[in-house]
Amino acid sequence: MLRTEDVSIGYDHCLLEHLNVQVEAGEFICLIGLNGSGKSTLLQSLCGLQNILSGNIYIDGKNIYSLKQEVLAKYFSLVLTDSIHVDNLSVFDLVAIGRCPHTNWLGHLTKQDKQIVYQAIEQVGLTTKMNTNFTSMSDGEKQRAMIAKVLAQDTPIVLLDEPTAYLDVLNRIHIMQLLKNLSKQMHKSFVVSTHELDLAMQVADTIWLIADNQLYVGAPEDLLLQNIFQQVFKFEYYHCEETSVFFHLPQEHQKVTIAVHGDDRSAKLMQKALERKGFGVAENASICILAKENTFEIDGKMFTAIADVLNYIATNYSD
Amino acid sequence: MTKNKRNILVFFALLVLLAGSFCGDICFGSVHIALSEWNNPESLYHDILFNFRLPKAITAILVGAAISVSGLLMQTMFHNPLAGPYVLGISSGASLGVALFLLGSSFFPFLLLNNSLGLIFSATIGAVCVLLLIMLFSLRLKQAESLLIVGIMLGQLAGAMVTILQNHSNPDSLKLFIVWSFGSLSSVSWTYMQVLLPLVLVGLLLVVILLKPLNALLLGEKYAQSLGFSIRKIHFIIIICVAILAGGTTAFTGPIAFIGMAVPHIARRLTNSDNHHITFPASILCGAILLLWCDIACQLPSNGHVLPINAVSALVGTPIIIWIIIKRKR
Numbered sequence: 001m002l003r004t005e006d007v008s009i010g011y012d013h014c015l016l017e018h019l020n021v022q023v024e025a026g027e028f029i030c031l032i033g034l035n036g037s038g039k040s041t042l043l044q045s046l047c048g049l050q051n052i053l054s055g056n057i058y059i060d061g062k063n064i065y066s067l068k069q070e071v072l073a074k075y076f077s078l079v080l081t082d083s084i085h086v087d088n089l090s091v092f093d094l095v096a097i098g099r100c101p102h103t104n105w106l107g108h109l110t111k112q113d114k115q116i117v118y119q120a121i122e123q124v125g126l127t128t129k130m131n132t133n134f135t136s137m138s139d140g141e142k143q144r145a146m147i148a149k150v151l152a153q154d155t156p157i158v159l160l161d162e163p164t165a166y167l168d169v170l171n172r173i174h175i176m177q178l179l180k181n182l183s184k185q186m187h188k189s190f191v192v193s194t195h196e197l198d199l200a201m202q203v204a205d206t207i208w209l210i211a212d213n214q215l216y217v218g219a220p221e222d223l224l225l226q227n228i229f230q231q232v233f234k235f236e237y238y239h240c241e242e243t244s245v246f247f248h249l250p251q252e253h254q255k256v257t258i259a260v261h262g263d264d265r266s267a268k269l270m271q272k273a274l275e276r277k278g279f280g281v282a283e284n285a286s287i288c289i290l291a292k293e294n295t296f297e298i299d300g301k302m303f304t305a306i307a308d309v310l311n312y313i314a315t316n317y318s319d
Numbered sequence: 320m321t322k323n324k325r326n327i328l329v330f331f332a333l334l335v336l337l338a339g340s341f342c343g344d345i346c347f348g349s350v351h352i353a354l355s356e357w358n359n360p361e362s363l364y365h366d367i368l369f370n371f372r373l374p375k376a377i378t379a380i381l382v383g384a385a386i387s388v389s390g391l392l393m394q395t396m397f398h399n400p401l402a403g404p405y406v407l408g409i410s411s412g413a414s415l416g417v418a419l420f421l422l423g424s425s426f427f428p429f430l431l432l433n434n435s436l437g438l439i440f441s442a443t444i445g446a447v448c449v450l451l452l453i454m455l456f457s458l459r460l461k462q463a464e465s466l467l468i469v470g471i472m473l474g475q476l477a478g479a480m481v482t483i484l485q486n487h488s489n490p491d492s493l494k495l496f497i498v499w500s501f502g503s504l505s506s507v508s509w510t511y512m513q514v515l516l517p518l519v520l521v522g523l524l525l526v527v528i529l530l531k532p533l534n535a536l537l538l539g540e541k542y543a544q545s546l547g548f549s550i551r552k553i554h555f556i557i558i559i560c561v562a563i564l565a566g567g568t569t570a571f572t573g574p575i576a577f578i579g580m581a582v583p584h585i586a587r588r589l590t591n592s593d594n595h596h597i598t599f600p601a602s603i604l605c606g607a608i609l610l611l612w613c614d615i616a617c618q619l620p621s622n623g624h625v626l627p628i629n630a631v632s633a634l635v636g637t638p639i640i641i642w643i644i645i646k647r648k649r
Contacts, residue, residue, distance in 0.1 A: 044541075047545065049541060049544055049545060069544060069547050069548060069549050070547035070548075071547075072547065073545060073546050073547030074547075076545065077545065078542075078545050080539075080541055080542065082539050082541060082542075084537075084538055084539065084542075085398065086537045086538075086593045087587070087593065088587050088590075088591055088592050088593045089537065089592075089593045089594070090322070090592075093534075093592070093593070093594050094538075097534050097535055097537070097538060097546065098546070100531060100534075100535050100546040100547060100548075101546060101547040103531065105528060105531065106527070106528075106530065106531060107530055107531030107534060107596065131322055153546070
């Protein structure tokens, strides 16, 4: 579908060189990389919005630079990170703007166009907000409206630049799920840049990972198998296990070790809290906490909240 | 949809208001004309009505619509609520042309041939020169913001040259220049109307083909490009439209302050929309009505005294703009 041939991208200096990647029809690609690594530049270069430094990009075998802007608009639709400042635009009007490449010179919406707009709004679950002002909506709803806009544009390739930025955890998951479902249902190719490594590993058919001015391409598991993540995220925060990647913050360590006994769940949580504070946890430590369902006993004193226990330890046992 | 029904009502009300204001503008003036005189072709009053007030009222409608639509175009193009029809330096260019014509005539006395035609001609040349420069820049600069700055700078440049000319001119021509800068709707006779009317109509028709890209521009230039529009091409056509609408009308009537900046906001508020298919006709109607009101207000002092339209439009326009700013900050 989309193919790059020895493409270099960047502005004054080159960000990525010798890119030879392709996007297949219906493929869901997650683009991962640190801030400033060139994710946005890559997305905008793929669709001709940003000039490339060298190489060629082909869509359906045609060089995109030989195609007119209005033709490209029927191949690519995108959601950028740029915020939109319009005071009085309803969701319907916004999504209808996505029909631009398909409407006549006046921008007249035919019955069919309107149907497509309604359907797009329904697919992102905003039907009840059809006439709501775009600016008055929450970030999550705004992102959904923008996704409806690209659906209305109805292109085989959809590029989204950090659609989950600024969203809460729940919305991040919902948006990713929505994108994945849309890609499957409508057999569209999605290239989604994101910082949600964890989510990306779960939804992506292919991961594009930018690191050290290089683009690594592969199925999430293949990248794990080749230890790419371990090479790329050298710093200690990332923790690569056999089959997944997650990260945890290093804690400052206290010399004191504490033992936790008792009820399974409360003991585990107590233990986690101690680790968070940097205390060692050992079975046979001299200081011992006895955890019951709702109480914690230390040095013969009873506490009902973990925070109180931590305070007690901090005042009595800290270095 | 209820919103559509509401807007149909708004448009209907605006049309009624426009008709009423038009009649009002013809009826009120510095002299009172009895109804009995209306059909008497012999009377001087008949002449005042049909050869003075009628073209003046039509001019108010045309100019009000033209500068308001120019303001709308500029606000969308620059994503700036305070942009107006003159941000690209059109009025400064026109006033430089007029200043050269009026004030420079002390150097070239033969220039002072036909005063009003000469004024229109020199204002047009001045505005066109500035706009040609802007168009050249628009082909080089992709960002609207840089274009805005270039426009303001060119305006300042023209203004500085006008100041120098003023410094070296005699009091009589200085007075003529200042009177021109007051603006005047009555300088358009039926002869000039034959130019002004088609000019404004062509300009407005040209805007119709821009409505679709203007809507896309609401989302920002990158989105507009991704929706299939060439940004430079759109900027170029927008500038041509503004040249015809704001440049053309300024040549005939002189600069008219603040209406072009305020009306698009009123149109958006009334229709509750940013969709140009709605705000474009709404701006035409609101602009025409507001300028008719300004013209009526000019005649208020009566006894033959008339206020300058440029001052009245500022008196009406500035409170509206301040109100917009306060509403925005809320």
